[in-house]
Amino acid sequence: MKTDNCFELKLSNTIGLKDTTQNIVKFIHASDIHLGAAQYRNEYRANDFIHAFREILELALTHGVDFVLLGGDVFTSLEILPGQLTKIVKILKDFKEFTMGSILIIAIEGNHDIRKFSRGIRFERRGQSWLKLLNSLGLIVLLDADLEAPSEVIFPPYDFDTKKGGKIQIKNVVIYGTRYLGEKPISFLSKIRKAIVKNNALYNVLLQHFGIEGQMENVPGVKLEDIQHLQHRVNYLALGHFHKQFIIGDWIYNPGSSEAVCSMDNSFKRGVFLIEISKELQEFVKKAKIFRLINRKYIWETIQLNFEYRNKNNLENFIINKLNSSLKYLNCNINPSNPQMPVLLLLLKGKEPSKLCKINEKELRRKICNLFPVVDVRIYNKFEIILRTLDNYILA
Numbered sequence: 001m002k003t004d005n006c007f008e009l010k011l012s013n014t015i016g017l018k019d020t021t022q023n024i025v026k027f028i029h030a031s032d033i034h035l036g037a038a039q040y041r042n043e044y045r046a047n048d049f050i051h052a053f054r055e056i057l058e059l060a061l062t063h064g065v066d067f068v069l070l071g072g073d074v075f076t077s078l079e080i081l082p083g084q085l086t087k088i089v090k091i092l093k094d095f096k097e098f099t100m101g102s103i104l105i106i107a108i109e110g111n112h113d114i115r116k117f118s119r120g121i122r123f124e125r126r127g128q129s130w131l132k133l134l135n136s137l138g139l140i141v142l143l144d145a146d147l148e149a150p151s152e153v154i155f156p157p158y159d160f161d162t163k164k165g166g167k168i169q170i171k172n173v174v175i176y177g178t179r180y181l182g183e184k185p186i187s188f189l190s191k192i193r194k195a196i197v198k199n200n201a202l203y204n205v206l207l208q209h210f211g212i213e214g215q216m217e218n219v220p221g222v223k224l225e226d227i228q229h230l231q232h233r234v235n236y237l238a239l240g241h242f243h244k245q246f247i248i249g250d251w252i253y254n255p256g257s258s259e260a261v262c263s264m265d266n267s268f269k270r271g272v273f274l275i276e277i278s279k280e281l282q283e284f285v286k287k288a289k290i291f292r293l294i295n296r297k298y299i300w301e302t303i304q305l306n307f308e309y310r311n312k313n314n315l316e317n318f319i320i321n322k323l324n325s326s327l328k329y330l331n332c333n334i335n336p337s338n339p340q341m342p343v344l345l346l347l348l349k350g351k352e353p354s355k356l357c358k359i360n361e362k363e364l365r366r367k368i369c370n371l372f373p374v375v376d377v378r379i380y381n382k383f384e385i386i387l388r389t390l391d392n393y394i395l396a
């Protein structure tokens with residue numbers, strides 16, 4: 001039979017068998033996929049985010065997991081081009097068809113899923129997201145709590161008819177989730193804690209989109225001491241938000257972004273977690289494995305400008321000649337869709353070119369991409385700061 005199912009084509013021989021007993025539960029925990037990132041700037045880079053998403057689902061298949069958790073920021077904003085969304089829907093449809101709906105993809109909304117800045121107006125209060133669309137199509141399970149309700153009822157079980165709910169049970173694991181709670185989620189956390197049912201026969205997972213203070217330099221987060229109280233009722237706190245991976249106290253897990261959303265992400269440890277929960281002698285035992293995804297390579301090049309360039313052609317020729325020798329080692333025979341073709345981060349240092357030959361970043365980027373096997377270029381300037389003293393002016 002002919003098929004165009006992307007999972008069947010690639011994985012027909014490597015599917016992991018799901019454990020059918022109630023005693024072993026496996027899941028993938030991923031976050032911050034940022035689908036739609038880079039879409040206006042570079043199509044290959046935009047596709048990298050979709051590839052990372054597909055790779056997560058492939059891991060779910062090869063390891064025979066029971067479900068996949070996505071800790072928010074599945075999309076990078078409300079703006080997504082139709083071609084991108086079509087690819088994402090196809091992947092999710094193929095996955096559902098290939099698994100016959102047996103591996104649920106459980107998600108919450110992150111701050112990016114509801115974000116749009118258009119003419120300076122934030123859009124988030126209107127409550128729309130692409131995750132809501134995917135949920136209404138039956139392609140994912142989107143969890144959210146009714147935080148206005150009394151705490152006993154804020155997490156109704158997910159109903160597959162109305163496609164609404166705040167928790168879902170799979171084997172003996174119960175997953176609770178809420179949308180992004182804003183920059184200060186602490187005010188909601190005690191209500192959430194009260195609403196989570198403690199039952200020693202069940203393993204509780206709480207899916208949230210916030211960071212923990214101190215895990216990323218200069219990025220605000222929730223204080224660890226303010227969430228310790230959750231540990232009495234939550235066995236596994238599944239986070240998203242910070243793009244840098246961290247694990248705290250063997251119960252707080254943040255996988256990091258699946259692709260590098262900005263060049264800084266490239267320096268972070270990131271990936272996904274494969275978690276296995278088994279019940280031995282009435283106790284839950286957790287095993288965690290970390291997977292790195294096949295991401296696009298990044299390379300840095302620094303070029304020193306030794307004098308103040310006044311002619312644009314000379315300046316560009318100098319940069320291109322320098323790159324000609326330093327990028328010689330790159331493989332020219334690969335396709336830009338291959339993640340081995342790198343993104344070039346170009347740092348210009350030394351004397352700032354004269355105002356007459358200001359670098360046109362867009363133009364230089366296009367030239368470099370045409371001449372070298374790099375998929376995209378980012379140009380950074382770190383020119384010397386010249387203090388203009390009275391003497392300078394007199395000499396000039």
Ligand SMILES: [Mn+2]
Nearest residue numbers: 032073112241
């Ligand atoms: Mn994010």
